[in-house]
Amino acid sequence: MFRTLLQGLRPPATEPAVADPELAALGAALDGAVRKRLGRSLSIRAVDAGSCNGCELEMHALNNAFYDLDRFGLRFVASPRHADVLMVTGPVTRHMREALVRTYAAMPAPKWVVAVGDCGAGCGVFAQSPACVGSVAQVLPVDLTIPGCPPPPAKLLAGLLALLSDR
Amino acid sequence: MSAWEDIGARLAAGEASLLGLWGEPGRVHLAVLEPSPQPPPPSPQPPPAGGGGEQSPLPLREGVGGGEGSPPTIRHFAFDCPDGHYPSLARVHSPALRLERTLRDLYGLIPEGLPDPRPWIAHGPTPTAYEFLPVEGEGLHQTPVGPVHAGIIEPGHFRFTCDGETVVRLEQRLGYTHKGIEALLAGAEIAVAARIAARSCGDSTVAYSLAFARAVEEATGAAPPPRAVWLRALAAELERLANHLGDIGGVCNDASFALMQAHCAMLRERVLRAANACFGHRLMMDFVMPGGVSRDLPEAAPALLLDLVSQLRSGFPPLVRLYDGTASLQDRTNGTGILSADLARQFAAGGYVGRASGRDFDARRDLGYAPYDQLAFVVPVRAEGDVNARVWVRIDEIAASLGLIEQILDRVPDGPLAVALPPRAGEGLALVEGFRGDVLAWVRMDAGRVARAHLRDPSWFQWPLLEAAAKGNIVADFPLCNKSFNCAYSGTDL
Numbered sequence: 001m002f003r004t005l006l007q008g009l010r011p012p013a014t015e016p017a018v019a020d021p022e023l024a025a026l027g028a029a030l031d032g033a034v035r036k037r038l039g040r041s042l043s044i045r046a047v048d049a050g051s052c053n054g055c056e057l058e059m060h061a062l063n064n065a066f067y068d069l070d071r072f073g074l075r076f077v078a079s080p081r082h083a084d085v086l087m088v089t090g091p092v093t094r095h096m097r098e099a100l101v102r103t104y105a106a107m108p109a110p111k112w113v114v115a116v117g118d119c120g121a122g123c124g125v126f127a128q129s130p131a132c133v134g135s136v137a138q139v140l141p142v143d144l145t146i147p148g149c150p151p152p153p154a155k156l157l158a159g160l161l162a163l164l165s166d167r
Numbered sequence: 168m169s170a171w172e173d174i175g176a177r178l179a180a181g182e183a184s185l186l187g188l189w190g191e192p193g194r195v196h197l198a199v200l201e202p203s204p205q206p207p208p209p210s211p212q213p214p215p216a217g218g219g220g221e222q223s224p225l226p227l228r229e230g231v232g233g234g235e236g237s238p239p240t241i242r243h244f245a246f247d248c249p250d251g252h253y254p255s256l257a258r259v260h261s262p263a264l265r266l267e268r269t270l271r272d273l274y275g276l277i278p279e280g281l282p283d284p285r286p287w288i289a290h291g292p293t294p295t296a297y298e299f300l301p302v303e304g305e306g307l308h309q310t311p312v313g314p315v316h317a318g319i320i321e322p323g324h325f326r327f328t329c330d331g332e333t334v335v336r337l338e339q340r341l342g343y344t345h346k347g348i349e350a351l352l353a354g355a356e357i358a359v360a361a362r363i364a365a366r367s368c369g370d371s372t373v374a375y376s377l378a379f380a381r382a383v384e385e386a387t388g389a390a391p392p393p394r395a396v397w398l399r400a401l402a403a404e405l406e407r408l409a410n411h412l413g414d415i416g417g418v419c420n421d422a423s424f425a426l427m428q429a430h431c432a433m434l435r436e437r438v439l440r441a442a443n444a445c446f447g448h449r450l451m452m453d454f455v456m457p458g459g460v461s462r463d464l465p466e467a468a469p470a471l472l473l474d475l476v477s478q479l480r481s482g483f484p485p486l487v488r489l490y491d492g493t494a495s496l497q498d499r500t501n502g503t504g505i506l507s508a509d510l511a512r513q514f515a516a517g518g519y520v521g522r523a524s525g526r527d528f529d530a531r532r533d534l535g536y537a538p539y540d541q542l543a544f545v546v547p548v549r550a551e552g553d554v555n556a557r558v559w560v561r562i563d564e565i566a567a568s569l570g571l572i573e574q575i576l577d578r579v580p581d582g583p584l585a586v587a588l589p590p591r592a593g594e595g596l597a598l599v600e601g602f603r604g605d606v607l608a609w610v611r612m613d614a615g616r617v618a619r620a621h622l623r624d625p626s627w628f629q630w631p632l633l634e635a636a637a638k639g640n641i642v643a644d645f646p647l648c649n650k651s652f653n654c655a656y657s658g659t660d661l
Contacts, residue, residue: 001426001493004489046318047322048319048321048322048344048656049322050344050346052367052368052657053656054450055369056369057450058449060319061435061439064432064433065432066433066436080315090344093343095345096314124366125359125363126348126363126366128351130347130350131350132346150450
């Protein structure tokens with residue numbers, strides 16, 4: 001086991017994050033509000049409001065050694081009570097709407113909502129479905145949208161860092 | 168006895184396995200898998216003249232699978248019920264239960280004699296109003312979990328009834344991610360439908376796209392070019408690798424052994440990056456299309472994939488030794504969440520769930536769809552049925568997939584990537600081995616559009632078994648049981 005542990009230490013797999021100009025611009029619209037209130041530490045609660053599981057897989061990848069979300073002070077937490085940011089995936093289904101709204105309500109203020117993926121942004125291929133109530137923005141106040149089907153981890157990371165930008 | 172009830176009796180007797188049960192207004196479809204030698208099909212009977220309330224027993228047609236020699240046969244029946252009633256199969260064969268509840272929710276088809284009258288997919292205006300099964304006994308308590316879970320995971324509700332720490336009953340309630348997929352597919356243009364099929368279950372997007380494409384190709388009589396067929400298998404094996412690596416790490420992580428998770432996640436990331444470089448998308452979404460594939464591999468792809476294979480061949484075995492040699496971890500996975508061979512067989516559980524409990528079925532081998540009929544690979548089967556066995560089936564399948572990738576790269580032919588689909592009407596059925604088990608796709612095509620389609624996730628027949636496997640385990644071991652099954656939510660919520 002110790003050999004495996006040591007092996008994991010070198011060479012470091014973690015890569016520098018690359019800023020995404022589009023997402024940085026979107027984050028700048030928040031005018032540094034997140035940074036001002038919370039510094040460089042953000043707790044994130046993820047809610048799948050009807051996703052196909054694609055976005056979840058890529059959000060999981062943020063925790064692997066290549067992206068290492070933790071080094072930026074960002075981490076996924078188990079309870080909305082501990083969260084500053086709600087990351088929501090999926091076209092919000094009729095069946096998940098209530099759970100999503102309750103999760104948001106359980107978060108302490110100040111709080112921010114990030115809509116993830118083409119479904120979160122605009123329902124994606126499920127836009128015509130009567131089983132979906134609409135994009136995340138139609139249910140909650142969305143502060144940042146990270147499009148993609150699914151957005152790759154590098155883009156998710158750039159989006160979250162944009163939240164933390166100064167301006 | 169009508170043919171419908173006859174097939175129900177054969178399912179109940181274990182002479183055939185339920186592959187799928189789906190509907191459309193006024194008609195119920197049934198697909199079963201019959202082992203060879205194939206018993207003679209029931210002779211078609213003319214539908215009764217009058218009808219009102221009468222069942223019209225008619226096995227309309229046989230599906231794919233052929234009947235020659237040893238492979239098992241897929242048979243497809245359609246049962247017309249203009250009045251919306253049909254005799255419940257779940258009365259005699261419980262694997263049909265959730266499917267029949269779903270047909271009633273989605274299409275208003277009433278299974279006569281259905282043992283469980285509660286809805287399944289439809290939650291109604293008040294999602295919280297649902298009657299869980301009553302549990303009685305001294306000192307029992309309930310733990311409700313979900314739909315929002317603690318991790319980054321799909322939504323579903325688990326209702327645990329416990330005696331102290333021991334789970335005496337787990338009852339699932341799913342349907343939270345119901346997106347109306349079948350309604351969207353009905354009438355959709357083929358390109359649109361393919362994108363929806365690819366997003367029915369994101370972790371199995373290649374398997375879903377492949378099943379859907381093969382069903383459409385059978386319906387329209389299109390033959391995908393050989394290069395496309397081989398490239399599809401390449402993508403399918405990469406998908407299997409990525410998911411199995413993620414699952415093995417995930418199971419260990421649920422036993423709080425994060426080291427395995429950290430390393431497996433890195434290997435998974437390498438697979439996804441290779442997929443991105445070769446197929447233009449990390450999950451390879453929309454690569455497989457009806458008629459062929461959407462793009463060719465870049466020139467560097469074979470070298471890149473062979474390099475990936477060698478990285479996994481050197482990087483994975485030390486992790487397997489770590490898994491196998493860590494007593495504290497073995498203590499958690501051995502003897503935990505045992506699924507009996509009888510249940511696995513009764514529910515025709517696909518994938519690692521069935522194969523870890525002695526059900527020796529793999530659609531790639533047993534149905535021999537191209538190019539697997541020309542490839543050599545081992546299908547691992549275990550008898551123990553515990554979390555450890557499900558981990559080991561995955562470990563052995565990773566080795567098999569690496570071998571398959573090498574064989575495919577060695578032999579993939581040159582040529583065109585896709586053919587145009589003739590605008591022909593017809594029906595098609597396909598069964599594809601995804602990482603989780605066999606994905607079934609059925610379509611009816613009508614002049615270049617999808618008239619109706621159904622995609623059946625393997626987890627329809629795995630979720631109920633998780634309820635059985637969790638029973639008698641402590642609550643703290645449920646995450647291990649659950650991750651070792653890794654059932655699909657979106658895929659079964661439709």
